[in-house]
Amino acid sequence: xxxxxxxxxxxxxxxxxxxxxxxxxxxxxxxxxxxxxxxxxxxxxxxxxxxxxxxxxxxxxxxxxxxxxxxxxxxxxxxxxxxxxxxxxxxxxxxxxxxxxxxxxxxxxxxxxxxxxxxxxxxxxxxxxxxxxxxxxxxxxxxx
Amino acid sequence: xxxxxxxxxxxxxxxxxxxxxxxxxxxxxxxxxxxxxxxxxxxxxxxxxxxxxxxxxxxxxxxxxxxxxxxxxxxxxxxxxxxxxxxxxxxxxxxxxxxxxxxxxxxxxxxxxxxxxxxxxxxxxx
Numbered sequence: 322x323x324x325x326x327x328x329x330x331x332x333x334x335x336x337x338x339x340x341x342x343x344x345x346x347x348x349x350x351x352x353x354x355x356x357x358x359x360x361x362x363x364x365x366x367x368x369x370x371x372x373x374x375x376x377x378x379x380x381x382x383x384x385x386x387x388x389x390x391x392x393x394x395x396x397x398x399x400x401x402x403x404x405x406x407x408x409x410x411x412x413x414x415x416x417x418x419x420x421x422x423x424x425x426x427x428x429x430x431x432x433x434x435x436x437x438x439x440x441x442x443x444x445x446x447x448x449x450x451x452x453x454x455x456x457x458x459x460x461x462x463x464x465x
Numbered sequence: 466x467x468x469x470x471x472x473x474x475x476x477x478x479x480x481x482x483x484x485x486x487x488x489x490x491x492x493x494x495x496x497x498x499x500x501x502x503x504x505x506x507x508x509x510x511x512x513x514x515x516x517x518x519x520x521x522x523x524x525x526x527x528x529x530x531x532x533x534x535x536x537x538x539x540x541x542x543x544x545x546x547x548x549x550x551x552x553x554x555x556x557x558x559x560x561x562x563x564x565x566x567x568x569x570x571x572x573x574x575x576x577x578x579x580x581x582x583x584x585x586x587x588x589x590x591x
Contacts, residue, residue, distance in 0.1 A: 373574055375486035375528055376474045377551070382574060430572070457572060 324422035327385035327458040328367040331410065331429075333419050335363075338409040344402045345391075354392070357443070361393035361402050368455065372462065379465060385458045386432065394447045396438070403452035407431050410456060427459040473551030476525055480543035483536060485527035488576065490547060493556075495590045496520040521558060521583035521590055523547075529567060529575040536577065538562045542584050556590055558583035 325333075332349055335341050348354070348362035370385040389406060393399035416425045434454040441447040476487055498516030537543070542561040549555070564580040583590075 373528075375488050376472060377487070380486060380528055380574065384572065459572070 324463070325417065325419045325424040326367065327370070327424065327426070327460055328365050328387045329419055330417045330424045330426060330460075331387050331389065331456065331458065332365055333417055334410065334413055335406065338405070340405040341402065341409060344398065344405065360395070361391060361398055363392070363402070363406070364390045379462065381461055381464045382427075383460060383462045385460065387456045387458050389454045389456065391452045391454070393450055394441065396450045399450045399452050400436075403434065403454055407434075407454060425461040427461070428457075429459075430457050431455070432457050469550045469552065471550055473548075475548045475551070477546045477548075478537060478543055479546070481537040481540050485530065485533055485577070488526040488528055491524045491526065492580075493523040493547075493591075494521070519583075519586065519590060521560075521586070522563075522580060523583075524578060524580045527577045527579070529569075529577040531575075536562065536565050536579060538565045538579070544587070545581060545583075557587035558590075559585040559587075 328351070332351070335349060336347075345361045345363055348358055350358075350362065350364050352364065352366050354362050354364050366388050368386040368388050370383055372383045373380040389403075391399050391403040391406065393402065410429045411431060413429055414426050416423050432455045434452060436450070436452050438448050438450045441449040471489065474487060474490060476490070477484070496519065498518045498520070500514045500516050501511060502514050503511040540561070542559050545558050545560045547556045558581070560581040560583040562579050563582050564578075566578045567575070568578075569575045
C-alpha cells in the first residue's frame with residue numbers, strides 16, 4: 322500500500338499545481354538544488370516521521386514533517402510561490418501513485434513557516450529569499 | 466523475575482466481543498478490605514485482619530476507530546481478560562464499564578479511555 326515516501330508524494334502532487342509550476346516550472350529538487358539553478362525554485366525534504374503503535378503492532382498511521390523551501394531573488398515572487406504551494410497542498414487527500422508504489426494521504430496541513438534572506442553565494446550582488454514551510458503529512462503506512 | 470515492557474498486552478471481552486487497538490492499561494487498582502479488630506486489650510498499635518473482599522478497577526486506553534463495534538458501556542457485566550504483555554499470564558474478571566471518554570484532536574489519533582469495575586475474579590487478580 323504505502324511504499325511511496327510522503328516527500329515524494331508532495332513533489333508529485335505539486336507537479337499538478339498549475340499556479341505553482343507557472344512560477345517555478347519543473348525546478349523542484351530533493352535535498353539540494355543544483356548550482357546555478359534559475360529562480361524561482363523549490364527544494365523538499367523529510368524532516369521527521371512519527372509512527373503510531375498500539376500494544377500489539379503498528380497502527381497503520383504515520384505523520385511526516387515535510388519541508389518545502391521556496392527560493393527566489395525576488396521577494397514578492399517567493400512569497401507568491403510559497404503561498405500558492407500552501408493553498409494547493411492543504412486541501413489534498415487521497416491516494417497518490419508514483420510508478421508501482423502509492424501512498425494514501427489523510428491530510429496535509431502546514432505547521433509553520435519562516436522567511437529569510439541572504440546573499441545568493443554565487444558572487445553576484447543578488448539576495449536570495451527563502452520561505453521555509455513545514456507540512457505535516459498524515460498518511461497510512463503498511464502494517465508489517 | 467524477568468522484566469518486560471507492556472507491548473503485547475491484550476484485552477478481550479467474552480460476550481460483546483468488543484475489540485480495539487489497545488494503547489495502555491492504567492490505574493490497574495486492586496484494593497483489599499481491612500477489618501479493624503482493635504479492642505480494649507489491644508496494645509501499641511491497632512490490630513487489623515485481611516478482609517475477604519477485593520475492590521478491583523482498571524482503566525484502559527484504545528485507539529478509537531469509529532467503524533468498530535461500539536463500546537460496551539451499556540452492556541451487562543462480562544468476562545474481561547487481560548493478557549499481560551502476551552505472556553499468557555492473565556487477569557480474568559467479570560467486569561463492566563463505568564466510564565468511557567473520547568478524545569479527538571487535530572493531528573492526534575482518536576482515543577477512547579474506558580474504566581472498568583470487576584464484580585468477580587477468576588483466580589488471582591495479578
